[in-house]
Amino acid sequence: MSDAEGSGGGRAPHGLRGTGRTSLLLSVSDSRRIVILGKTGVGKSSLANTIFGEKRFTIGDTINSETARCRAETKTVCGRSITLIDSPGFFDTDRSEGELKAEVLRCVTEYAPGPHAFLIVLKVERFTEQEQAVITKMDSYFSEEFFKFATVLFTHGDQLPPGKNIQQFISNNRLVDSLVAKCGGRCHVIDNKYWNGPGPEDPYRSNAMQVRGLLLTIDRVIQANGGRCYTNEVLQAVERKIQQQIEALKREQRNISDAEARKQSKDRVFVGLCVGLAAVATGVLLVAVFSVTGPSGVVVAAAVLA
Incomplete structure (x- = not known):
């Protein structure tokens, strides 16, 4: 889908048309606001850098003043103006709600008037009790409307068993498979470290291919939602x-x-x-x-x- 498709015509002042929930439409000059969600350590900041093809977001191994803050960056990728919003670990099971409050409020100002897509980030790994708890926590917050705008994105693709794609990998995990199903079956996989080459032997294990596929998926999400953003x-x-x-x-x-x-x-x-x-x-x-x-x-x- 081109940038013009699903734009809903001309642009009103400040990018808003009307006051209803379904009237916040994507115009040609708008940037697609894409929110990245997931627990700390799954590779959200690295994912954002991989999508942009350059280092825009700070990467850290532990929770600190840089990696725990909500941050937004904008760049044109594959002909699309994209704003990636790197959210802190809202769904960490080992952090107090008090720690997160300021960043939740910071993210709300970045999200407004609403994102065009959400990326729920998980690792390709054996899902322990803690990982299962994160998915359960997500389910308790996310509405049916939210899932219309969401795609599941897996990092650490090098951990995929040889010859398997991501759909085959998740098919044996009921909770993860259910989460992907709620997102309309939308899921992709990248590897921020090992899949940066051309991948001639296995094009599937190529970040360039996966990012192109992800952006096409987001185009389809925007089109399916009539060009509007998620809002409330x-x-x-x-x-x-x-x-x-x-x-x-x-x-x-x-x-x-x-x-x-x-x-x-x-x-x-x-x-x-x-x-x-x-x-x-x-x-x-x-x-x-x-x-x-x-x-x-x-x-x-x-x-x-x-």
Whole structure:
């Protein structure tokens, strides 16, 4: 699918058309916002660098001030403008919710008005009790609507048994197979370390081929969803706050660029969210972000707009 397909026509100010959930459409000039989700250590930052074909994201072996922060970078890949949002390990089973709260709020400002696709990142490995717990935790947060925008992406492809593809590998794990099924059967595999060559003997084990396939899958996801992004009351409320700040900044600084105005506005909104949502538990925030409707979303959206 070309960048123009599924764009839904002209672009309204600030990239928004109307106020309904289904009216946030992808325009030719928009960047596809792709959120990368998964527990710490599965290779999310390395995956982002592999998709971009260069090092844009810091890679770390442990949780630290760099790798535990939400970060977004934009680049044109295969003719598409792509914004990759590297999220911290929301689904780590060994981290307190308190540690994650600030980064959840930071991610909300990056996600707004909503992502066009989610990548759920898992390793090619033997799924221990801990890995199974991560998948169960994901299931408890993600809504049916979320899965319409999601693809499962496996890293450490060199661990695939010889002659097996990723679909064959996951077929013996009920939880993983079920997760992929909820994502419409969409899954891909890469290896951030060993599959960077041309792979003449086995084209399947080539990052270049897998990334091309992944981007085509995301094109199909966007097309199937009518060009709209995933959004809900919370993300739309945050976007309204960002637009209000942009308008205020442009009154204060007439020569400020659109990109800089949005960057500064997101920072201002983030500070406000930290204060306004101080009493809201991290788990409630996650449910509100990854569910389309429900009491959590209504409560959080009201607090955002207060």
